[in-house]
Amino acid sequence: MSGEAWQSDLAQSYGRFCERRGTLGDCLTLFDDGPDLQANDKRSIALALAVGPALEGVDAEVRAMLNPTRVLTTLSFTITAYMALLLAPEPVTKGAALAFSVLMWGYLGWEFFTLLRAYAQLYEDAQRASTFAELREVGERFGRVIGPNSVRILVMVATAAIGETAALMSKGPKLPGFGQASRTVEANTGLRLMDAATGAERVIVSVNEGTIRIVLPVNAVSMTARNGGGERSALKASEAPKGGRLLPNGHRAFKSFRAFKRYMGKAGEGKDWHHIVEKRNAKRFGPEAINNTENVVALDKDLHDRISAFYSSIRDGITRSSSLTVRQWLSTQSYEAQREFGLRAIENIRDGVWG
Incomplete structure (x- = not known):
């Protein structure tokens, strides 16, 4: 390795880091492609x-x-x-x-x-x-x-x-804890974790929406939307009980929230079902666009209550309206805009950004 690589203060500090770890020189092999970092x-x-x-x-x-x-x-x-x-x-x-x-x-x-x-x-x-x-x-x-x-x-x-x-x-x-991780995934998606890891054809990750879609053979799709198992996911097509209408993206849509709950069961201990695009939009967009396994997710009850309170408040800094509640303002937006806002609200309220 040439002395030229160690001329900068950053490189010298990096060298001291390697030395402290017991390896003299380029312990991360960063200079293999040239003398500059x-x-x-x-x-x-x-x-x-x-x-x-x-x-x-x-x-x-x-x-x-x-x-x-x-x-x-x-x-x-x-x-x-x-x-x-x-x-x-x-x-x-x-x-x-x-x-x-x-x-x-x-x-x-x-x-x-x-x-x-x-x-x-x-x-x-x-x-x-x-x-x-x-x-x-x-x-x-x-x-x-x-x-x-x-x-x-x-x-x-x-x-x-x-x-x-x-x-x-x-x-x-x-790996330590693998059994618990596998049981959590199976309880909430119907999939065995190792089977999904070895049998999937592709994985589609959407960081913006907080979703991961695991595509299995024979058109079997499992998706989790946030909380990696905190919300129920579409089961394998061969394992899913009858109910609702299977959508092309692997989710199931229902004519009513009651039918959704009959199929999905309870949200879980300490959790509530939450509509990302609110139920009040069922007449405007159609009940199946609202009551489906992509739009309805399970949230901790406290978070769900805080989101509901936020939607009922006036936030002119967010809605640019001093007379409409967040819910009233949001109901004038398109489905896509409401969904994007709803996902952002979950994240920002959970993290305390929107108090």
């Missing part, structure tokens, strides 16, 4: 700073999967590659990348989309950083947003994903 190299440093501490806390069974040499390098590269695939607009269709996305969703539920949004922010912030301290802040911010447990799960699944698809398939069920 590029945008992707900065992202690798920020991600290494975010996930590095989690390596110390992983279970012995997970540590046994790790190659003791260049562990952080491999993990950083693996996570970066998969995050890029999941954020791409095209469906994920290839082997380990597809299984990785399904397993992450199974483990993290709603936090899966928080992870993707946080990585998208890291992707943008890291390339603008000019010092190691700034990259450390970018990495630490990523860790704070998704939480220590999500960082640990990201490391776990990325560890299992290293290698060929067959290796991931054999390691997946051995």
